[in-house]
Amino acid sequence: MRFSSVFPLTRLSARGLNTRLRFVCAGGTDAIRRAPGVPLATQHRDQKFFPQIDLVRGLMNKTELIDHIAKQADISKAAAGRSLDALVGAVKTTLKKGGTVTLVGFGTFAVTARAARTGRNPRTGEAIKIKKAKVPKFRPGKALKDAIN
Structure with a gap:
């Protein structure tokens, strides 16, 4: 049984991989046929062995x-x-x-202004001044929201 058929589209650490496999197929690492001479710890990092998207963490770099x-x-x-x-x-x-970028169906990138304010130093509790700043924002479009939900 190939690992990709048991647990497709993921990259995990060796420890997380072993834990997840025990949970998924109740067979631990015995469910994996390792490539000859390649230990599991290096095999799980191989990009060709794992497809693009990490579904466990939900991240893509x-x-x-x-x-x-x-x-x-x-x-x-x-x-x-x-x-x-x-x-x-x-x-x-x-x-x-100071402009905006709109990709119809995907969303809009824009800049908003954040006013100066007073904050607190969490370590000492003293008041500190936080400067005003321009902050990038992203508003998802309807098609993107619909695709996710």
Whole structure:
């Protein structure tokens, strides 16, 4: 039985992997057929062994996003990385100028102003002044909300 058929689309630490497998298939690590000469601790870190998305934590990092874009758009990983960097750069530049970026169906990136305020130092309890700041915000669009729910 292949690990990917028992527990697809995940990356776990060796300890978490063993715990999760015992829970999922009540067989512990015996349910995994390891590649010859490759210990479990190194095998679980292999990106080719595990697909892109970490469903246990619900996270996707930049490298995994680039891999996903390259696969879906049928382009090289280098081109996908450049396109992602271009998108992030365009959003940063527009927000820095005070504008908004709207991707219909996905959401809107905007900048809001946070007023100066008085806060408390949690260690000493003394009052401290917190400066005003511009803060980036993201408002999800209807299609994104519908896709999640």
